Amino acid sequence: MSGSSRELPHPDPADLVLTDVLFALSDPARLEITRRLAEGPLEVAACQPVGGDIPKSTLSHHLKTLREAGVVRNVPHGRRRYVSLRRDDLDDRFPGLLAAVLTPALAGEPQDPLRLE
């Protein structure tokens, strides 16, 4: 039914701390994940980087950092989990931040190997 256990803790919107959010986003892998989530919720496995082959535990750790900072929500759904961006909460608390950070890398920024396809 709906009473799924295995719920993970999430900070209340009012408790979000800017420096924690900035820190969570200051890692290239986590920023990448966040940007991907901007297009819609994903299950954990789908958060893997493009040609990525990072261990499950490492990915889980990054998601934990994002979750504890209040950047993403992680809810159990069947035997999977859906990760989603807490866009409303972030926009409410830190207006403009997400927009600035989600902006695709500008020309010339050595952010990631550009994937053309």
Add this chain to the structure above:
Amino acid sequence: MSGSSRELPHPDPADLVLTDVLFALSDPARLEITRRLAEGPLEVAACQPVGGDIPKSTLSHHLKTLREAGVVRNVPHGRRRYVSLRRDDLDDRFPGLLAAVLTPALAGEPQDPLRLE
């Protein structure tokens, strides 16, 4: 005269990396410094936190982190140094980011002991 030596290296505007900037701003002390600089350039000593008593070397280290990320500029001026926010470069490269980050803490955020005066 004007030919001061002792110039410190600063990254070119085009080389600014978003994750580095976010990281530099993810420390409460550095964010505080950045916010103060938003109101105008300061000499290094004036970057001290309010009731602050942190050692010179620690402060210098934080300023170095900010400088290397491209957040601030640090230029020699007589026997002092002026630290200033690289607002134009940041706005140019990451539009909206600075505005979002400089926004005074919203109601309820446990960012700093509220100083009322």
Add this chain to the structure above:
DNA sequence: CAAACTGTTCAACTATTATCGAACCATGAG
């Protein structure tokens, strides 16, 4: 030139964070 002043750099230490295999734990399928 010598002393005082402002701030950086160095070096050592501590603390936090990242990484990753292995164990574990619900859930859904057979």
Add this chain to the structure above:
DNA sequence: CTCATGGTTCGATAATAGTTGAACAGTTTG
């Protein structure tokens, strides 16, 4: 029930970042 699946948690180790005193380097002043 038993097994495979998807993902978290644990524990250990490596890597990075923060803190700080002391040494050092220009600048100005006397």
